[in-house]
Amino acid sequence: MNKPYPDAPVFDEDETMSRDELTFEQINGLRRVVCNAKNVEFYREKLRDLEPEDIKKPDDLWRLPFTTKEDLRQNYPLKMLAVGRDKISRVHGSSGTTGKPTIVAYTENDVDTWANLCARFLFAGGLRSSHFAHIAFGLGMFTGGFGLHFGINRVGAAIVPAAAGNTRRQVMLLKDLAADALICTPSYALTIAETMREEGIAPDDLPLSLGFFGGEIWTEEMRARIEKELGVFATNNYGLSELIGPGVAGECRYRCGMHIQEDHFLVECLNPQTLKPVKIGEEGELVFTALTKEAMPIIRYRTRDIAALNYAPCECGRTGARMSRVRGRTDDMLIIRGVNVYPSQIEEAMLRVSGAVSPHYLIEVDRPKQLDVVTLKVELTPENFSDRMDEMQTLRDRIAREVQVSAQIGVNVELLAPQSLERAAGKAVRVLDKRNLNH
């Protein structure tokens, strides 16, 4: 693996502003947001009694209303615009994984800001202007493709817009064009690794040295596997189309949490039930306010993503608070026989078993009678297939035991033939809840 950091300056000096300067910027930003949001009917009524100058300290944020995904849906497609149509430079849509898509819009300044935010985390993860960056995201309504495209462009690296799907062709391009960086979802990175194995291509046959992964929940175990199978230094990044797209947060070379770009996004970590802040370092729902967006202001957006914040200074010099990996989503949290379970807990446990189990899995929940039954379907790999029945049973039992230990629930483990679960080029489907809770 090439060393991604010959030296480590930041891409943009605003990334290292002091916390005091940051607070000052954030208060200014909040005032701007209040002012701009009054151009949106949805916010106008909610902000009736609040003027920009009423914002004097960061805590005044608590006087602002929340915004939910449902609010955005109800204002589909462009009712949240704070500027005229003539000022819009681009629109995108959420991936619509959980229902009807939501549309987001950008002014020219927003597009410019976005490219800069993506360039910051790409640079932080090691991308340099001499590199070739292969993006396995399509240039479509999804923010991933365009966001990273312009981010790479801003860093000055070469873009390989490979788009989604046709994994064999992706592998061919990675090899023939000798890309240095791969940008995709973590589950797709593993699909690429799988195809490489099928084609007899070893990690060393590719010069690939960097990987930028985001767009879905993944784990440290999965990172280790991706790094081994693709020979890359893998960093995690975070974003939501509702806020801007990728570029809300990303890891630096120390990889101890993703630096939130706090000069553009004010973050809160709240208890999703009480909506009060959790103690610093505890897990809660992340809530963001976009401080610089012009076209579509967004105030206290409830992401449903569960993570923890860390305000300790980072060795890299960036001052933005770091968010942990997203542990789960308040809406994909499963309640199994009364126990709260996030799919990521099951995944971690599964990958601990000799590391040989394929990370392609599906958690199926059903309630045949009164009790919830969880079936964990796991694809077998050639490495962990044994010709002996007893060893196969042991493998199954070990997975079930690990899940029991970390998620406190009993599961039936079902071993599947490779490639039997559907592969998604975008976000992987990990949970199938077949319970009919209405009977």
Place this chain on the structure above:
Amino acid sequence: MKIHQLSLFLENKPGHLGNAVKLLAENNLNIATLSLADTEQFGILRLIMPEWEQARQLLAGAGFVVKVTEVVAIEVSDRPGGLNDILRVIGATGLNIEYMYAFSKRRGEAAILLLRFSDPDAALAALRAGGGIKLVTAAEMFG
């Protein structure tokens, strides 16, 4: 003697076994004998084939999880007590049989017993030393 065996992981659902067998048939590869171990969820299909190497590539290429293992082939006479004689000898060597299956080519002829030991080479040495056991080569088996 040692015979190459292909072990295939099969999901226990309709058509899965058929797909593997069909692939071999279409490529004109003969199966000398087979055994199927199964649970309610999955099975392990074990195949003895003269062209095992070709079959392995074909099956792996089609996405099957396939593993090559070595089994020991022993001749056993097709009469009451035939198997008992063999097991007595093996028992005396202290070897543990992981699994075994048998097949006979024609009625009345000697049958062939296929045994899986964790260490086939050590097992062969012990069986040779034990005496009274006729080992079958691949050539004899497929001839």
